[in-house]
Each structure stands twice: as C-alpha cells, then as structure tokens.
Amino acid sequence: MTDFASAQTTTKTKTLNNETTGAKKVLIAYFSQSGNTRAMAKQIKSATGGDLFEIVPLKAYPKEYKVLVDLAKDEIGKGYKPELKSKIDNLSQYDVIFVGSPNWWSTIAPPVATFLSLARFEGKTIVPFMTHGGGGQAHMVADMKKLCPGATFLKALPISGSSVKEAQPEVTKWVTELKLAK
Template sequence: MKQPIVSARHFSRRNFLKYAVAGTLAAHAAAFANVTTAWSADAKGGNMLILYFSHSGNTRKVAEQIHGSIGGDMLELKTVVPYPQDYDSVVDQAQREQKNNARPRIATEIPNLEKYDVIFIGFPNWWGSMPMPFFTLLEKYDVGDRTIIPFCTHEGSRFGRSEQDLRRLCPRARLLKGFETRGSRAAGAQKSVDAWLRGLGLLTG
C-alpha cells in the first residue's frame, strides 16, 4: 500500500509495492508532442478538473501544486465512511477492499462533469493501484473520451498497475503521461510538477 504509509518502520509491510511501470515507447514521442500541442491551448483554467483522493495529505499537496501552476477546479474524493487514521487499520481495510473488489460508498459528486475536457486524477498507491473509492466513482461517472491525466504518490511502488486500471475503467478516454513522486517528497515536488506540466504543454515559461 502507499500513503499514509510513509514511515520507514513500516516499509517491510510494503514489499508488495514493487510493481514495474511500463515505459512509453520512444517511437511515440513525436506523436505525443503533436497531440499535446493540439489540445493544450484549450486545456487550461475552467475546463480542467483536478480530482484527488488523499488520506495523509501528500496527494493533496501535489494537487495544490498543479492547481497553483495551471488553475482549474479542485475536488476531493471523499467516502461516506471515512477511513481510519490508524496506520495498521487503514492498511488492513484497504487490503480487504481490494481483495473483495469492494466499491466503497462515496460522498463526492461531480454535478457538472460536462464542463470539463481534461481531468487530473490523483491518488496514493494503495496495494498497487488506486484506492477503491476511485473504482466506485469512475463506474458511476462516464468520462467518455475526455483527457485523463493521472498523478500518484507512493513510497517506492510508483504507479503500480493503476494506469492499467484507469484504461479499463475509462476505455474511451485519452490517457496522458502521469506524474509520480514519493509521498515523503510531495511537499517539495513543485519543480518536478512544473517540469511535467511543461512536457504536457500545459505550462509555459
């Protein structure tokens, strides 16, 4: 699992986090650049949604950094029953939810989804993927062919299999290159976030 798993003393419990992240083929680099150039001019400000789930606050910090650099609307995904604050309890609950393929009830609604062309999806890596509330949300709301940009905090697992899960949950969406950082480094990730946004054509200067 990932956040709020940031303490070194818990690292042995997170050996399951060692998932490889598939790299982007170099042959697609030019095509990707052309795509980002085409949509980036219109993908700023009011038609962007930064949707995130954060338990310990690290993913929230990255969401705030994205928002501070390029604007857009921010929305936090919350569950009807909050997750426990105790580390071991939240680890165990997240594992049970994943094993049971659970769909936790969510309190967050997106009443104006049609407003957005670009949706950032941010999450801590829990047991190799997104927390299960995102499965609830993305099965409830059809994002269609919108542009999806993931960002993830972790303590060694990177994206795990979350990008594959996003493709499965949003089969018609255009999934762009995501951003990942260790949760323990999230507070100081602004420069890396900005470099990523520049690579997507969303930030200049």
Template sequence: MNNNGSKILVAYFSWSGNTKAVAEEIHKQVGGDIVEIVPETPYSETYSVTVAKAKAEQASNARPAISTKIADFDKYDTIYLGYPNWWGSMPMPVATFIDTYKMSGKKVAPFFTHGGGGVQRCMSDLEARAAGAKFTDYLCLSGSSAKKSQGEISSWVKKTQN
C-alpha cells in the first residue's frame, strides 16, 4: 500500500528479465503485491524461436493461456502493468491477462521495455484493450538500461501517485 491508501498490484510479463527488473524496482518503491504474467506454455529460450511464435500469435490475435491466477483482483485500485514491446505492441499473454482481469475503473500505470523500438503501439493498444481504465503517463525504458534505471523509475512512480 502506498501513502494514499491505494491497494497496488504490480503485474508484468518478461521474457529476457529486463521488464522483471523494472517491475521489481517499482514494487520496491510502491509496495503492494507483485505477480508475473506467465504463459502456460513457456516461450523458447532461443530468440529466433520465440520471435517466430510471438509474431504468429500477434498475427492471429491469439490469447495464449496463462497460469497466472489472482484471487481477488477487484481489491486492487492501482495496477502497474509492464511488458516488453514485441514487434510494436504487447506480447499476447498480456492480452490474455487484460481480457481475464478487467481494468475498467482502475488506475493503470503502464511501463514498457524495448530493444530500440520505443513505445510504438504499446500504449495505444493497451488503451484500446483495457477500456474504462484510468491511465497514468507511461514509462518506457530501453531493455539495456532497465536494470540501472532506478532514478528514472522513481521520478515516474512519483508522477503516478498523484
């Protein structure tokens, strides 16, 4: 719980560990609960295999099953939701998460990591998929700097708590 009494959830999807590092730093700063969005069928550790699977999932608008279960999602007021930019948008397990756990009426603080593509459609696709949520400004970090961005994360976190 942060200082305004909001119940906070930090939810993230991470393949390489960069988004996980950002999520853990956010959690350290805001408290609340943290959960990883985990696909039931893991992605390969081989980059090219993961690229092929993820691109096919995006092309077919797939909703891969996730093993992530949140018992009482309704109790959360604020969701810090993070994921890597995969080919301009969200990894499809994140779409499954959003479809499963409705964001309407919640404050959503989005954070993204990328390998050079920046934010692209990550924010606009999230806004379209999570209709009814109240969005803060997003945080977008290069994956290569994700593990050493505590100051930038802290500045962003402060803005999300207004």
C-alpha cells in the first residue's frame, strides 16, 4: 500500500482485486460500528461475488452506546465528515457500488458521508443497504443521492440489526431481483 494524502482523508491507498458479476464489476463498501452492517456486506458479497471494502474512520468511535449516540447526533447535526484510514484508488473499475451504513439519526453514518464525498460516482450505479434498530431507511437514500450527483440508484435494502444473521435469503432475493447475482 502507498500513502495517499487528501484534505479530508489521511489514508492509505488500497487496490482491490476485481471479481465480476456477469458483465458488471461490483464493489461492496460499508461502515459498521457494531458488526451488523459488516455481516450484511458479507452476505451481499456471497450473493454477488463482489469485492469488500470497509470504510474505517481514522479515529474510532466510542464503544459505549450513550456516548456514541450523543457523538453521532452532534456530528450529523454539524455535517461533520471524519477522516478515513484508507480509500480505494481504483474505484473507476467498478460499475456497481453497494454502499452500506447503519441508520444513525435517520441518515447515513458520517464515515459513509466522507466516502461518498471523496469519490466521483457520475455514471456509476449505487445500491444502498442499511441496518437499523427500527427506523428503516428513513432519509438515508435521499442523503446518499445528494452526495452522488450523476449516479443511478437502485432499490435499497434496509434490514433490522436484530434480523441480520438470518437475512441471507432476503439479501440473495434482493440481489437476484436487481440482476446482480453471480
């Protein structure tokens, strides 16, 4: 890996191996605080054969729930976008990008906002997925669209965090309906 510097990101550049789904090259980029969104991302990988990329903030979020909730509310209210540990240097190789986030205060987590802000998604297909504690997708997709002008968005899949472990059949059905199954 080589060092990469950006105003928003103190990063290491990461080149991912391409795997194809039909004629489409698929990336699954996600941020996961508790592991639920990571589990869903792995299920999507299983269904698509795409590459995984974990969006990791430079500074880790606190583990204590109340502290995390207060910090997330503050960051979202201020439009804060944290620096990320790494970025993808070959995003242009991908046709379809699944983007996953937990639902934090009815929107995407700030690290996902950073990821979407740092890349150009014009001409790409974005497939949102999210985990939640009862809030569904809220306005997460609308907020992603604001950060990705020129991208095409496909149907999102929200899954309750308490149901993620049993969600593989639902994820596979969704990916198949989108014509992105391997």
